[in-house]
Amino acid sequence: MKSNYSKTERRGYTFLFAPFGIGAMATATRFPEIRDNLHLNNGTFGTILSLSSVGSLLAFMLVSQAVNRYGVRRILWLGSYGCFGLSAVVPHLHYGWQFLFVTIGLGFSLTTLHIAQNAQAIHRQEEIGKVILPRLHGTWSLGALITSILAIAVTPFTTLAWHIDTLMALMMLATAYGIKTTGPHFIEASAKSQVVEKSSIKSTLLSVKTFWVISFAQILAIQIEFSINDWSAIYSKDTIKMSAALSIMSYACFISAMIALRFNVHRLLQRYSERELMKVFPRAGGLGFIVFLIMGTLVSSHHRILGFAISLLAFICAGLGSSFLGPTFFGIAFRTSSLPSSVVVAQIGLINVVVTFIVKVIISWVAQVTNVTTGLMIPGVMLICTSAFAYLGNEKK
Numbered sequence: 001m002k003s004n005y006s007k008t009e010r011r012g013y014t015f016l017f018a019p020f021g022i023g024a025m026a027t028a029t030r031f032p033e034i035r036d037n038l039h040l041n042n043g044t045f046g047t048i049l050s051l052s053s054v055g056s057l058l059a060f061m062l063v064s065q066a067v068n069r070y071g072v073r074r075i076l077w078l079g080s081y082g083c084f085g086l087s088a089v090v091p092h093l094h095y096g097w098q099f100l101f102v103t104i105g106l107g108f109s110l111t112t113l114h115i116a117q118n119a120q121a122i123h124r125q126e127e128i129g130k131v132i133l134p135r136l137h138g139t140w141s142l143g144a145l146i147t148s149i150l151a152i153a154v155t156p157f158t159t160l161a162w163h164i165d166t167l168m169a170l171m172m173l174a175t176a177y178g179i180k181t182t183g184p185h186f187i188e189a190s191a192k193s194q195v196v197e198k199s200s201i202k203s204t205l206l207s208v209k210t211f212w213v214i215s216f217a218q219i220l221a222i223q224i225e226f227s228i229n230d231w232s233a234i235y236s237k238d239t240i241k242m243s244a245a246l247s248i249m250s251y252a253c254f255i256s257a258m259i260a261l262r263f264n265v266h267r268l269l270q271r272y273s274e275r276e277l278m279k280v281f282p283r284a285g286g287l288g289f290i291v292f293l294i295m296g297t298l299v300s301s302h303h304r305i306l307g308f309a310i311s312l313l314a315f316i317c318a319g320l321g322s323s324f325l326g327p328t329f330f331g332i333a334f335r336t337s338s339l340p341s342s343v344v345v346a347q348i349g350l351i352n353v354v355v356t357f358i359v360k361v362i363i364s365w366v367a368q369v370t371n372v373t374t375g376l377m378i379p380g381v382m383l384i385c386t387s388a389f390a391y392l393g394n395e396k397k
Contacts, residue, residue: 005128009185013121015178016076017136019171020113021143023083025255026167027090028229029151029248032237033160038096042234042372046364048100049230053357055107060350063115071189073179075116080175082109088168091161111349122334123187131266133327138262141255141323148252155245214333215351217389221282221325222352223359224289224318224379228254230360232315235372240300240308253312257319265324274328274393278386285321286383289314293380297373321383332392 027034035045067075086106093099118133125132147167154163228251236247261268261281268277292314300307333348359378367375 005124005130005132009124009182012178012181013132013136014139015174016117016182017139018143018146019174019178020083020117021140021145022147023087023143023168023171024110025144025229025251026147026151026164027087029148029233029251030155030160030163030244031230031233032244032247034090034093034099035234037091037094037160038099039094040096041368042238043365043368044096046230046367047361048096048103050357050360050364051100052103052107052110053353053360055104055109056111056353057350059108059111059115060353063112064119067116067119067187069189072116072120072186073183075112076175076179079109079112079114079116080172080179082106083113084168084172084175088165091159091164111353115349118330120182120185120187122330124185126334127185131331133331134262134265134324137327138259141259141262145252145255145259148248148255152245152248152252155248212351213389214329214336214392215348216355217386217392218326218329218348219352219355219359220382220386220389221322221329223356224286224322224383225258225326226356226360227363227376227379228315228318231363231367231372231376235376236308236311239297239372240311241304242308246308250312250315254315254319257316258323259319261320261323262327273395275390275395276393278325278328278393279390280387281321281323282325282383282386283321285317285319286380286386288317289321289383290377290380292317293373293376297371318380318383325386328393 031045035042038045040048063075082105086102086109089102090099093102117136121133121136150167151163232250232254233244233247236242236250237244240247242249265277292310296307296309296311296314298307299310330348359382363375363378366378
């Protein structure tokens with residue numbers, strides 16, 4: 001018998017995923033100012049951001065086991081305090097070594113929330129017999145859009161510290177409400193069950209080979225999201241020469257396009273198969289991103305506003321092309337495995353975080369040695385290559 005998915009529960013998940021998106025991306029919208037406060041160049045700043053993978057790696061090895069041993073509730077609290085608390089510290093840092101330690105802590109906290117929320121969502125998706133994960137990822141993206149619009153509005157009028165500190169306090173309160181509301185449906189602790197044995201650190205490390213193809217495809221698909229998170233504002237400020245506030249529009253356009261498709265992909269799946277969508281969207285999105293980004297960069301040297309407008313089209317293409325791919329690959333992995341949802345998320349993430357670290361460092365130093373436009377070509381090509389893995393998708397509409 002399928003479980004009921006009530007309006008109250010839906011509202012609760014909104015207050016889990018949206019504040020996570022707002023909190024996770026709040027500092028990214030003001031990376032140019034954070035970089036300047038730390039007196040770092042693009043290569044060093046990008047490398048430190050990449051080292052968040054160290055914290056993520058630890059979380060992927062430990063948290064899936066903790067979810068099953070202690071239940072989702074405690075892990076959500078742990079991740080929330082780390083995410084919002086450490087983000088509030090970032091505006092007050094003035095040395096690269098301080099930023100390094102905070103970044104590693106944020107990597108652990110963000111990944112902890114990621115595993116707990118996605119494990120819970122996949123768990124409920126199976127219980128209710130209805131696809132909810134892409135829409136919840138859309139809710140996360142909506143939070144990221146809200147934080148980018150807010151940053152555009154407040155950047156000219158408030159300090160970095162007031163902006164981030166106030167926002168993090170509010171998001172912690174919103175998350176607390178979400179945890180309370182969705183609590184009755186949480187994955188409970190199961191310390192003595194076989195689930196815990198399956199999700200030990202050793203078994204997680206040994207069994208990552210189960211999902212290596214899916215993980216590789218997902219890395220190709222979502223790297224453009226990571227790169228735009230890190231570099232879109234810096235690209236618009238340094239390359240196009242836009243103001244700090246207007247530079248955030250590039251990310252806002254990307255995330256808006258992503259939201260539009262994530263909230264409507266279920267309609268497309270009524271007409272087209274998962275496999276068909278996975279073949280077309282990455283190719284079109286990646287190619288559009290590369291072409292419009294190059295055009296925007298070239299035109300901006302003579303017509304700054306026109307060049308900026310063209311570059312925004314590039315970010316829209318990237319958002320549409322990559323929008324539904326991340327949650328889709330999670331769904332494919334869960335369909336083909338008998339493991340608990342938290343273990344599926346952790347095993348895929350464990351592979352992703354290692355490769356993503358390498359790619360992020362490469363992009364950072366390509367951007368430093370050449371320019372940000374060239375660096376962003378790398379995830380654009382990776383998105384196009386994702387279409388080669390469309391065969392993993394379901395053929396049925």
